Amino acid sequence: MRIGMLTGGGDCPGLNAVIRGVVRKGVEQYGHTIVGYRHGWRGVVEGESVDLSVDAVRGLLPRGGTVLGTSRTNPYASEDGPGRVLATLARDNVDALIVIGGEDTLGVASKLGAEGVKVVGVPKTIDNDLSGTDFTFGFHTAVQIATDAIDRLHTTAESHDRVMVIEVMGRHAGWIATYSGMAGGADIILVPEEPFDIDAICNRLKRRHERGANFSIVVAAEGATPKEGTMALQTGEIDAFGHVRLGGIGQRLADEIEQRTGYEARMTALGHVLRGGTPSAYDRIIATRFGVEAIDAAHAHDFGKMVALHGTDVVRIPIEEAVAQLKTVDARLFETAAVFFG
Secondary structure, eight states, X not given: OEEEEEEOSSOOTTHHHHHHHHHHHHHHTTOOEEEEETTTHHHHHHTOEEEEOTGGGTXXXXXXXXXXXXXXXXXXXXXXXXXXXHHHHHHTTOOEEEEEEOHHHHHHHHHHHHTTOOEEEEEOXXXXXXXXXXXXXXXXXXXXXXXXXXXXXXXXXXXXXXXXEEEEOOSSOXXXXXXXXXHHTOSEEEOTTSOBOHHHHHHHHHHHXXXXXXXXXXXXXXXXXXXXXXXXXXXXXBOTTSOBOOOOHHHHHHHHHHHHHXXXXXXXXXXXXXXXXXXXXXXXXXXXXXXXXXXXXXXTTOOSEEEEEETTEEEEEEHHHHTSSBOOOOHHHHHHHHTTXX
């Protein structure tokens, strides 16, 4: 078989481990030919591909990013997009396509599957908000990076009697904020699932300082929003999938906290640093298992499926089930984190 593969959406640690897993088992054990498409769906639309040999994936396991490149291109954003995808796959004699991406990238895969393309999905999102899988690779690496940063910010916050606001990724779900905030001992965690009251936050910080604490740590997901529009938020451009490019909640929070409490407040936005660099051991293992399971599914002609982690098992579920809804932070987990607020 000739099997195509692409990585779409934002990059994250572990993508290269998936690519390596697909190629190593696909070529060495099954004798398949693997074709990589550059820059996500854009590479399929524009017909930009590269053959992936075993030699081409040597040394990829610890490497961050994706050697295939990525983009947020949506073929369905233009009338001729889907037709160009089908034409490219026919030109390259591709029998099946392994698609590594999040909700948007896999959503395109699901639509193409309905048009006859034989697809297998691999879940990828730094935010860990994809339904159907307990965890996505890259998430634990991002949490560790954020936790390390929070640990470092504790000491500078205490030295300067400051409130430190740390903005982390999380458009619709606050998994990174919740996990890193709990691990880093944050005093306040703000997530998209729980709209916040800025007055309540400031009052909590005041009580904390009145009890003798001379500093505080606030961790906020980029998608955190205030109740009833009580704070003006920065707006951004719209991407090909209709998402606003977020950023700015951290600085707005720091400004409001300093103005309302009188405490000096500083903001640190971790942003894309969470995506970069080498994946953790845990994420290397998950990504490798996902890659091997994906090529197993393609070899078995088990199409229309996404590989997923259920407990300790890697399983296959329908792609449409995986992208049906976002996985938001469990209320019980957030209640546990809230025990330590203030």
